[in-house]
Amino acid sequence: MKKELKISAIKNGTVIDHIPAKNAFKAAEILNLKGNNNVVSVATNLKSKNHGKKCIIKIGQKVLTEDEVNKIAIIAPEATVNIIEEYDVKQKINVNLPGSIDNVIKCLNPQCITNKERVNTKFSVIEKKPLKVKCNYCERCFSKDIELV
Amino acid sequence: MFKNRDILSIHDFSKKELLHILATAKKFEKRDKIDLLKGKILATLFFEPSTRTRLSFTSAMEQLGGQVLGFATPGVTSVKKGETLWDTIKMTEQYVDVIVMRNPIEGAPRLASEAANVPVINAGDGANQHPTQTMLDLYTIQKTKGTLDGLNIGMLGDLKYGRTVHSLTTALSHFKTNFFFIAPNALQIPDEYLEELDKKGLKYTKTAKLLDVSKKLDVLYVTRIQQERFPDPLEYNKYKGVYKLDKSLLEHIKPDLKIMHPLPRVDEISPELDETSHAVYFEQAGNGIPVRKALLALVLGKVE
Numbered sequence: 001m002k003k004e005l006k007i008s009a010i011k012n013g014t015v016i017d018h019i020p021a022k023n024a025f026k027a028a029e030i031l032n033l034k035g036n037n038n039v040v041s042v043a044t045n046l047k048s049k050n051h052g053k054k055c056i057i058k059i060g061q062k063v064l065t066e067d068e069v070n071k072i073a074i075i076a077p078e079a080t081v082n083i084i085e086e087y088d089v090k091q092k093i094n095v096n097l098p099g100s101i102d103n104v105i106k107c108l109n110p111q112c113i114t115n116k117e118r119v120n121t122k123f124s125v126i127e128k129k130p131l132k133v134k135c136n137y138c139e140r141c142f143s144k145d146i147e148l149v
Numbered sequence: 150m151f152k153n154r155d156i157l158s159i160h161d162f163s164k165k166e167l168l169h170i171l172a173t174a175k176k177f178e179k180r181d182k183i184d185l186l187k188g189k190i191l192a193t194l195f196f197e198p199s200t201r202t203r204l205s206f207t208s209a210m211e212q213l214g215g216q217v218l219g220f221a222t223p224g225v226t227s228v229k230k231g232e233t234l235w236d237t238i239k240m241t242e243q244y245v246d247v248i249v250m251r252n253p254i255e256g257a258p259r260l261a262s263e264a265a266n267v268p269v270i271n272a273g274d275g276a277n278q279h280p281t282q283t284m285l286d287l288y289t290i291q292k293t294k295g296t297l298d299g300l301n302i303g304m305l306g307d308l309k310y311g312r313t314v315h316s317l318t319t320a321l322s323h324f325k326t327n328f329f330f331i332a333p334n335a336l337q338i339p340d341e342y343l344e345e346l347d348k349k350g351l352k353y354t355k356t357a358k359l360l361d362v363s364k365k366l367d368v369l370y371v372t373r374i375q376q377e378r379f380p381d382p383l384e385y386n387k388y389k390g391v392y393k394l395d396k397s398l399l400e401h402i403k404p405d406l407k408i409m410h411p412l413p414r415v416d417e418i419s420p421e422l423d424e425t426s427h428a429v430y431f432e433q434a435g436n437g438i439p440v441r442k443a444l445l446a447l448v449l450g451k452v453e
Contacts, residue, residue: 111275113256117233137256138277139158141341 007041013060013084019076021045021053030071071104073097100124105133106147112138152450155262156270158278159316164323171288173443173452185451186215192245193219196252202272205437206249213442238264247449268448276312276378282411283316285440289433290368293407301365303329305392306372308338313411314372318342328353329362333391363401371410371417395419409433
């Protein structure tokens with residue numbers, strides 16, 4: 001039996017799969033779906049073999065920037081990003097956490113300079129799984145409750 | 150290796166670099182005034198009060214023939230008028246060759262170093278780092294014990310909030326130290342530092358009772374319970390005065406134990422210990438001079 005697609009295929013654009021369902025709306029925020037005029041499909045709470053419940057997002061006409069891919073890596077380290085052209089997968093990108101993350105994560109230390117003056121945040125990735133990051137300015141490490149800028 | 154380098158965090162220095170700084174400091178032990186930094190100007194930007202650190206940088210610069218300008222409280226500056234740190238530094242670097250900065254905002258010195266083309270030395274940024282203190286602590290241990298390797302080092306007092314303890318633990322982890330963390334449970338060293346030691350395979354003991362471990366120690370590093378770091382004054386009242394070292398300790402220690410303290414002390418070390426051969430805390434404060442002379446000469450490229 002052919003597997004039924006939960007959301008329709010797109011002709012050109014990007015498909016992001018294996019986003020943990022709990023981070024579906026964070027992903028929507030990162031990808032700025034609110035301001036997107038193209039066809040966007042979001043399916044969440046789908047069954048996933050390996051990750052409990054997952055979310056898939058399909059965005060017509062859009063190719064993710066490197067910055068967006070890096071941001072997705074923070075909330076969905078197992079995500080796959082497929083670039084679609086004429087209904088075919090043109091390119092598969094495995095998201096990969098970079099060694100350093102610029103201006104994506106908010107520092108949770110209220111005494112940090114990045115929360116006092118207009119400064120782009122910079123974090124180093126200390127551990128990838130589970131994610132642990134260190135603020136380059138105040139040198140505090142964070143692993144839970146990571147907030148985006 | 151050090152010319153134009155910023156001194157921001159102990160994490161930025163390898164063992165080899167730390168040893169090089171200590172070896173350079175040794176060459177600057179003599180008190181004579183020399184002209185090594187003649188024509189060079191140091192700015193001391195102290196956005197938070199400090200006596201020891203500011204005076205010792207000033208003395209170090211002047212002993213090397215350089216000049217010092219700056220402020221000791223931010224009330225007299227444009228910062229009060231809302232000037233950003235970035236602009237303050239961009240302006241300051243026009244006038245000077247090196248900047249020493251203390252700022253209660255954590256990470257402010259690193260931001261300053263990004264703005265400045267001259268070297269920036271962190272003289273303390275809130276609960277984060279005070280690398281020159283750590284370097285003079287290492288220098289004191291090396292000078293009084295003859296080595297840094299394989300010592301039994303006790304840290305006592307506020308190990309949770311005390312940045313000197315955190316930085317010194319990181320620095321000593323290069324030297325096969327056996328650590329003894331002595332503090333009430335609520336003020337014990339944060340787990341992230343212990344994880345660092347675990348990764349390096351170093352031994353440590355945690356206890357609330359000094360006398361349980363005092364006989365083993367080569368160095369006892371005492372810290373003040375810092376009221377200003379406590380979010381809740383009631384919490385502070387619970388722990389102030391929890392350790393008070395006096396002559397009764399002498400029966401329970403090695404004859405060559407050295408007691409250190411970053412100062413200022415409140416009541417954690419009785420003055421009756423000052424005259425004993427164990428007390429090295431004033432000498433430790435004095436060691437700020439050769440270490441800071443060495444750092445100024447290194448970052449200004451006047452010694453290799």
